[in-house]
Amino acid sequence: MRVLAAMSGGVDSSVAAALLAEQGHDVVGVTLKLWGGESDTGCCSVSDVEDARRVADRLGLQHHVFNFGDAFDERVVGPYVDHHAVGLTPNPCIECNRHIKFDKLMVRAEALGFDAVATGHHARLAAAESGFRVRRGVDAAKDQSYVLYMLDQQQMARLMLPIGHLTKDQVRRRAAALGLRNSAKPDSQDVCFIANRAGGRKGFLSRRLGESPATVVDADGAELGSVEAVQAVTIGQRRGLNLGGADEPRYVTKVDIDAGRITVGRREDLYTSTQDVINICWAGMLPLFAVS
Amino acid sequence: MPDTGAYLDHAASTPLCAEASDAMVPMHRELYANPTGAHRMARDTRRRIDDARDVMAEALGAAPGEIVFTSGGTEGDNLAVAGRHLAAGGVAVCSAVEHHAVLAPVEHLGGRVVAVHASGVIDMDALAAALDDEVTVVSVMLANNETGMVQPLEQVAEAARSRAPRAVLHTDAVQAFAWLDVASQAACADLVSVSAHKFGGPKGTGALAVREGVALSPLLLGGGQERGLRSGTHNAAGIVGMAAAAEVVLKSRAKQVVRLAELRDRLADGLLGAVEGAVETGERSGKVAGSAHLCFEGVESEALLFLLEDAGVYASAASSCASGAQDPSHVLAAMGYDRGLAGGSLRLSLGYQTEAADIDRALAVIPGAVARLRAYGTG
Numbered sequence: 001m002r003v004l005a006a007m008s009g010g011v012d013s014s015v016a017a018a019l020l021a022e023q024g025h026d027v028v029g030v031t032l033k034l035w036g037g038e039s040d041t042g043c044c045s046v047s048d049v050e051d052a053r054r055v056a057d058r059l060g061l062q063h064h065v066f067n068f069g070d071a072f073d074e075r076v077v078g079p080y081v082d083h084h085a086v087g088l089t090p091n092p093c094i095e096c097n098r099h100i101k102f103d104k105l106m107v108r109a110e111a112l113g114f115d116a117v118a119t120g121h122h123a124r125l126a127a128a129e130s131g132f133r134v135r136r137g138v139d140a141a142k143d144q145s146y147v148l149y150m151l152d153q154q155q156m157a158r159l160m161l162p163i164g165h166l167t168k169d170q171v172r173r174r175a176a177a178l179g180l181r182n183s184a185k186p187d188s189q190d191v192c193f194i195a196n197r198a199g200g201r202k203g204f205l206s207r208r209l210g211e212s213p214a215t216v217v218d219a220d221g222a223e224l225g226s227v228e229a230v231q232a233v234t235i236g237q238r239r240g241l242n243l244g245g246a247d248e249p250r251y252v253t254k255v256d257i258d259a260g261r262i263t264v265g266r267r268e269d270l271y272t273s274t275q276d277v278i279n280i281c282w283a284g285m286l287p288l289f290a291v292s
Numbered sequence: 293m294p295d296t297g298a299y300l301d302h303a304a305s306t307p308l309c310a311e312a313s314d315a316m317v318p319m320h321r322e323l324y325a326n327p328t329g330a331h332r333m334a335r336d337t338r339r340r341i342d343d344a345r346d347v348m349a350e351a352l353g354a355a356p357g358e359i360v361f362t363s364g365g366t367e368g369d370n371l372a373v374a375g376r377h378l379a380a381g382g383v384a385v386c387s388a389v390e391h392h393a394v395l396a397p398v399e400h401l402g403g404r405v406v407a408v409h410a411s412g413v414i415d416m417d418a419l420a421a422a423l424d425d426e427v428t429v430v431s432v433m434l435a436n437n438e439t440g441m442v443q444p445l446e447q448v449a450e451a452a453r454s455r456a457p458r459a460v461l462h463t464d465a466v467q468a469f470a471w472l473d474v475a476s477q478a479a480c481a482d483l484v485s486v487s488a489h490k491f492g493g494p495k496g497t498g499a500l501a502v503r504e505g506v507a508l509s510p511l512l513l514g515g516g517q518e519r520g521l522r523s524g525t526h527n528a529a530g531i532v533g534m535a536a537a538a539e540v541v542l543k544s545r546a547k548q549v550v551r552l553a554e555l556r557d558r559l560a561d562g563l564l565g566a567v568e569g570a571v572e573t574g575e576r577s578g579k580v581a582g583s584a585h586l587c588f589e590g591v592e593s594e595a596l597l598f599l600l601e602d603a604g605v606y607a608s609a610a611s612s613c614a615s616g617a618q619d620p621s622h623v624l625a626a627m628g629y630d631r632g633l634a635g636g637s638l639r640l641s642l643g644y645q646t647e648a649a650d651i652d653r654a655l656a657v658i659p660g661a662v663a664r665l666r667a668y669g670t671g
Binding site for chain 2: 033036049064065066067069070107108110111112113
């Protein structure tokens with residue numbers, strides 16, 4: 001098959017491309033340039049593109065760079081900021097998968113004559129009678145199946161996940177055996193378009209949303225302190241609340257942007273027996289029961 | 293013979309011509325002595341560089357003593373803009389469609405950027421408004437690297453003379469040299485930069501003509517080569533190669549321009565006829581002969597270039613950034629093209645080696661590629 005391998009410059013996607021080439025597929029590597037702003041992690045910097053290009057060279061693959069910066073800004077960064085503005089906790093990696101990798105890149109791949117797109121996610125695809133299913137990667141600690149929840153059947157039919165059956169250690173050993181320069185490169189974490197040296201998430205959001213102060217209260221409404229920028233506070237957060245050393249760690253349980261109030265509580269207070277959900281994806285058959 | 297494809301990206305770089313290649317080999321193997329040395333071997337190297345200086349002086353309409361050898365277009369542009377600023381202070385002015393090698397230093401120095409018309413030609417009213425006693429350098433390119441549009445340099449010079457008495461005029465002639473008689477067309481400029489690899493010479497070599505009497509400060513300090521304007525051991529092989537290529541240009545330019553303008557017209561007309569909604573960027577009569585630049589609505593350049601490469605046609609869109617990705621064109625933005633149409637731009641640039649077969653191939657491949665991408669509603 002002719003496969004377009006998304007290569008971030010990291011070790012997982014590099015080995016994914018290598019395995020496909022070994023299996024005899026006609027593989028072309030592509031690195032997405034998503035972010036022109038300041039960033040020091042993730043898949044957007046020139047040095048990451050260089051890593052990907054050198055890995056592709058080593059594997060004898062053609063390598064391209066696609067600039068999806070406009071779409072990334074519109075579909076990932078914009079909503080990320082908007083969600084923070086109303087006190088939600090966005091996951092930009094999922095939006096990137098939904099709109100960039102499994103929409104824009106997949107459509108382009110098809111237009112360019114590729115049969116499939118491959119990524120280095122730690123997850124597997126299983127073909128069942130009822131259609132494809134996303135399964136966890138064998139490395140439970142690295143499993144990324146949850147970031148693929150939005151895939152529909154057509155997308156799954158055109159996706160390859162070559163490293164889902166390997167543990168991270170096995171991936172690194174494979175990379176080392178292939179002589180890949182990034183075999184020991186640290187795992188990427190955090191949000192790829194936010195630079196730690198520019199004030200991190202708080203600095204990033206403050207530059208876009210401004211800063212409105214908020215009081216920090218406990219479940220009973222007793223005032224415990226204050227923060228400079230309510231927009232940068234998110235549910236589950238523990239650090240940066242200016243609460244000093246409490247006996248027990250306290251977590252954000254509620255963010256009320258309009259009232260400028262952040263409620264904190266114990267870890268148990270984060271647990272809930274009900275949850276509102278949005279963006280439901282019926283990946284297999286439609287449900288047999290009514291959903292309102 | 294293996295299929296080498298149709299190379300239509302000469303505005304990015306050209307193949308080294310045989311004359312340049314032949315001239316360079318002995319500079320590496322035999323004439324390797326440092327040209328500033330005191331012995332006979334050094335003088336032998338020096339003589340070749342001085343011969344090359346004579347050629348470049350003729351090519352740029354300057355005296356040999358006015359030629360400064362550089363590492364290429366970017367250095368020449370920087371030396372002209374920033375070197376002038378260092379020497380004279382004041383304000384730098386350039387057009388909005390300049391190459392980044394001019395635009396970036398002008399912006400870095402807090403200079404003024406002048407708008408262009410939708411045609412890509414500089415807006416003379418806006419230029420006049422940007423000129424005053426503060427201005428010490430005006431930089432307007434002879435031909436644009438993306439669209440091929442030629443700027444009215446004489447008018448720019450006239451405006452600068454009458455409104456900015458302290459200003460010198462720099463022109464980036466990097467894209468012009470293969471196509472225009474720079475010696476006469478840039479005669480009104482005080483500073484003229486060219487780059488060898490755009491006209492059959494080697495990469496990493498260029499020249500800046502600096503008219504006698506223009507106050508300019510060096511950016512590189514050291515041994516004082518090039519009359520103190522550009523220290524550093526001469527790139528002897530590069531300089532000699534550039535001069536050999538320039539001689540080829542001077543000999544064959546007039547003929548090549550006629551031949552290639554015909555091929556270019558066939559290419560551009562063919563695409564305009566075969567692709568619905570294709571837009572030619574700028575008036576063709578105002579472009580250098582080797583440039584065809586079009587925009588295709590509903591197509592993304594990156595995807596188009598991928599399909600063309602698959603079919604053995606090598607071209608480009610806007611300028612490439614350091615990562616190799618295609619960045620949105622500041623030239624098309626300055627011409628008022630919306631991002632959608634500008635995002636479907638295609639630059640096909642011909643060179644002295646271009647043959648009819650290359651044009652045939654491009655014409656056979658591009659309409660189908662555009663149609664395919666449009667059918668997928670993407671690029």
